Amino acid sequence: MDIFTIGFWIVGGILFILSIIKEKEKSKEAMKKSRGMMKNMIGDIIGIIFMIGLILTLIPPETIESVLGSENLLLSSLVAAVVGSITLIPAFVAFPLVGSFVDAGASIVPGVAFLTTLTMVGMVTFPLEKKEFGTQFAVTRNVLSFGAAISIAILMGVIL
């Protein structure tokens, strides 16, 4: 566990104990509600996780490397954004990967597009987002985030 997750545990634990001490009955009720919500999601979450494992196997970092290093800047940026939307690789893998490309002199635009859609757009988590927040919300948020990622990438290319 990294330090932030530990901190999160400490804060969550303290607040949780505080709730129980302050209002036992209400906490029981809230726990029942929360448990229901979690039970509703857990199947999907586990499904998502195995899906990520699958995608990581089908689209290994080497594939991402070949996308980021392609000659056509526009095409590679778009493809990078799409790949970022589909996969969910951990940040500690993604940053060094993009970093090595930038160091090698490649344009940062595809890299930024990839990094931003990686976290902000979630094709894999989309079914769950849709279930919990509705189709309209999930579609709009993901489409706008995709647009934002492309914009951020272009702006970064201009600024830096």
Add this chain to the structure above:
Amino acid sequence: MKRILKKNKLMVIIVMIYGGLMIFKSEMAYSALGNSTYYLIEMAQILPVIFMLTVAIDVLIPKEWIVKRLGNQSGMGGAALALAFGSLSAGPIYAAFPIAKTLHKKGASVGNVVIILSAWAVIKVPMLANEAKFLGPDFMAVRWLLTVVFIFVIALIMEKFHIKVKSEDEIIREDVVIRQDYCVGCTACAKALPEIFMMKEGKAYVINPDLKLTALDDRKKEYLITVADKCPSKVIDVNG
């Protein structure tokens, strides 16, 4: 059985893909399983905290506070609070879903829900440190700034177009629902229809929440509607 399968459609598809891989390309299936382990551990580490936090939000934070600080009228202050909350959390984006949902139910606006979700996904402090290390502090700072601006823009657009949050568990409603918050505990329904309603801790509840109206004969259905009408606080909803 059909119900369970339908509810876990994603799971069924995944199991089928893995099964197919096992048969034809078993090394790929093992590699995919191995890749999943990291995320399973991450989930196990984060979900208990999410559970505790949703309970704490529900119990400790008064509704009025959330409406005031994160509601439709909360303005830039609300956006900043949502941003800080999302950034200071830990865990993958799906961990943010229950939190954001709980906050929305208590009055947080759609825009602020978007900000919390996006910030939770993109601008985590440990991730920023990592980014600065591999891509340089300038790169990190510019990307952070642009991302924050765009998250606000997305939230604003979603507010302007009146995008609503609508979860499926609210769409697929049970046929007979008791809104317990308003039940006065008169026991009339439980006495009239003991096979459908029961009392617990001074509140009435539906014994079988999956009860379907179509499963009742016409006379009983009519009686149920009469009983619902006679409820003094009108908390029994009969849908359909």
